[in-house]
Amino acid sequence: MLALKQKKKKPCYSEIVGLVEMSKKRNEDAWDKLTEHYQGSRRISLENYHYGAYAPGENELGIIGDVDGLDILEIGCGGGQNSIVLKKQGARRVIGLDQSENQLKHARYLAERVGTEVQFIKCDMEDLTIFGNTSFDLIVSSHAMNYAFDLDRVLRECNRVLKPRGRIVTCISHPLWIVLGDVLENDDFSRLVNYFDGFDDIWDWEGYEQQKIATFHGFHRYIFPLNASS
Numbered sequence: 468m469l470a471l472k473q474k475k476k477k478p479c480y481s482e483i484v485g486l487v488e489m490s491k492k493r494n495e496d497a498w499d500k501l502t503e504h505y506q507g508s509r510r511i512s513l514e515n516y517h518y519g520a521y522a523p524g525e526n527e528l529g530i531i532g533d534v535d536g537l538d539i540l541e542i543g544c545g546g547g548q549n550s551i552v553l554k555k556q557g558a559r560r561v562i563g564l565d566q567s568e569n570q571l572k573h574a575r576y577l578a579e580r581v582g583t584e585v586q587f588i589k590c591d592m593e594d595l596t597i598f599g600n601t602s603f604d605l606i607v608s609s610h611a612m613n614y615a616f617d618l619d620r621v622l623r624e625c626n627r628v629l630k631p632r633g634r635i636v637t638c639i640s641h642p643l644w645i646v647l648g649d650v651l652e653n654d655d656f657s658r659l660v661n662y663f664d665g666f667d668d669i670w671d672w673e674g675y676e677q678q679k680i681a682t683f684h685g686f687h688r689y690i691f692p693l694n695a696s697s
């Protein structure tokens with residue numbers, strides 16, 4: 468049985484580029500490894516844009532609204548379900564990008580299965596240079612921006628590729644989930660962390676040949692740049 472284990476650690480805002488690059492590669496490898504489990508263990512809707520495993524979807528929340536005729540970029544599209552939903556709902560063009568080739572393979576498989584035309588591209592969200600300025604009306608991202616090493620850079624790039632008055636709709640886990648999820652899943656209060664600590668999470672998935680680790684950066688790094696960028 469596959470176990471998901473989180474370890475908390477203090478912030479590691481490394482300035483050492485080599486280390487960041489190494490971690491990026493590790494994240495990419497981790498998601499390549501995780502695709503089968505992630506896609507096999509979740510039932511992500513192809514009808515309702517999803518905001519996460521325990522959250523209501525777009526049909527209930529109505530945050531994105533009408534996408535008819537829009538050019539849309541999804542960042543960290545994973546298995547592509549949200550991109551497919553938006554295209555089915557009338558978007559003019561949808562591009563889903565992800566760093567993981569295996570996630571993208573799953574996305575292409577799903578799009579073909581439901582007969583929806585979405586372009587899925589391997590790309591690091593921190594470098595959107597393959598897209599011109601003012602290319603998109605809307606950028607969406609569900610539980611992916613929290614893997615960015617340099618969120619400011621991601622947001623600057625989003626700002627560049629968005630059309631004037633374009634929108635970003637993004638979501639990450641609620642801080643309480645990060646603080647309590649591990650405790651509740653393992654019934655172990657020694658895993659409780661301080662809500663106000665700016666910790667990063669290291670996720671390791673047991674059951675693989677080697678434990679593959681993805682770094683999930685603490686929410687504190689996201690709240691401030693997101694607020695600052697309005």
Ligand SMILES: C[S@@+](CC[C@H](N)C(=O)[O-])C[C@H]1O[C@@H](n2cnc3c(N)ncnc32)[C@H](O)[C@@H]1O
Binds near residue numbers: 494511542545609
């Ligand atoms: C938790 S999954 C979410 C996938 C999808 N949005 C969903 O809701 O099912 C996070 C995704 O972000 C991708 N990701 C992480 N860092 C990335 C980066 N720097 N550039 C592009 N994609 C990245 C991972 O490969 C993974 O597919």
